[in-house]
Amino acid sequence: MKKMSMACMMAFGLTIHGFPSTPITPLDLYLGTPEQKREGFRESLRDAKKLRECVLGLFYSCWGKPVMPEDAEAFKLVSGLSDAALEAALLDAIREYSAKGWHAWDAFHPSKDVRMSYVYLTGAIKWLGFCAEAKGKKLLKGVIMDNTKDGDYRRFAIDSYMCRADANERWAMIASFLADDLRLVIIPLFDVYHAAVCEYGEAEGDTKKRREIAAAVCVALAKEKNRLYFARGNTLPADWSKGYAESPQRKATLEKLAGIIMDNALDGEFRQLAINSYMCCANAKERWDMITRLFSDGMRSGTLPYFDVYYAAVWEYAQAYENPPKREMIVASVSAVLAKEQDEKAFANGDKLLVERSAEWAGSPQRKAALERFGKPPAPEAP
DSSP: OOOOOHHHHHHHTOOTTOOOSSOOOHHHHHHTSOHHHHHHHHHHTTSHHHHHHHHHHHHHHTTTSOOOHHHHHHHHHHHOOOHHHHHHHHHHHHHHHHTTOOOOOOTTOSOHHHHHHHHHHHHHHHHGGGTOOHHHHHHHHHHHHOTTSOHHHHHHHHHHHHHHSOHHHHHHHHHHHHTOTTHHHHSTTOOHHHHHHHHHHHTTTOHHHHHHHHHHHHHHHHTOOOHHHHHHHOOOOGGGOHHHHTOHHHHHHHHHHHHHHTOTTSOHHHHHHHHHHHHHHOOHHHHHHHHHHHTSTTTSSSSSTTOOHHHHHHHHHHHTTTOHHHHHHHHHHHHHHHHTOOOHHHHHHHHHHHHTTOHHHHTOHHHHHHHHHTTOOOOOOOO
16 A cells, blocks of 8 residues: 655654554544644655655545545644645646546556546545635636546536635636536536525625526526426526516526426426426416416326425415415315315325315315215214
């Protein structure tokens, strides 16, 4: 196993025989290192070569454990290094091992160099998120925007960049992805829509920036071609802005979601994503219109896993506490659908919710007929 430099091992109180059986993080080392040894260690790290060896040794030691912010911070504390000094060491390592090429991790790869390049590049890219200055940010942006780079490698880079960048830099990066048709394919697991919504939340009090974010997301959603990402990404409530609530883009968004929801040929869980997004960005009238469509024969039961249309209807009933006519309309609609429900489980769910809210339904002939149809005669009325 690769060993740290002698100066590094002495500073951390390790023997020349190598690492303990379990990986040690920089935070573990910092907490267990006497102050007098830290001083000698700091002196040794003024040598750029020893600093580089020590950092790479730590990446090897910590392999298999997540890179945590406190690890980098603890290393900076015990080493006394500035962000610029640590950044320089990381950039030097990235330049050297990038020349050997990026390869996905393979524990059984015959080439040790390939395995070590992955370990060192991964660690260096991730640690840049805790110390990168102008040069480091420039390198991270270059990796992110390079379509020839592996998607996972670029994902590490964007995580680090978003960690280190300020609010304006983060939004500039997000905006560039919103304008890129390949944004969600080239960097796996990076949800640009979620990132935009987070930036919207962080911009509290900055009305101009919030309008800019809302407008950019609306434009991106309007031209989104990937239906899965569209369903996953549409988390914009109608109250983001009055302009968005009345915009053609929002109406087009709802129509596209409705098309996914009503397409029986699509996967149920995919349609579930769409119904969740629709209910999030629709207003009260639009939500109820969708519920009534789902109440139609053949749509309400079984085609949308985990979505209980009866529960959704009762939720709308609760929201209409200041609108008695709407409540009466909801009860009448749900009663009519329950009376002809053919799915026993769906009927049981809807019946339980409605009985608690409508005495008229509880004693209705339609309910008694439905219960008898499922072999569950109604309980006798109390004397």
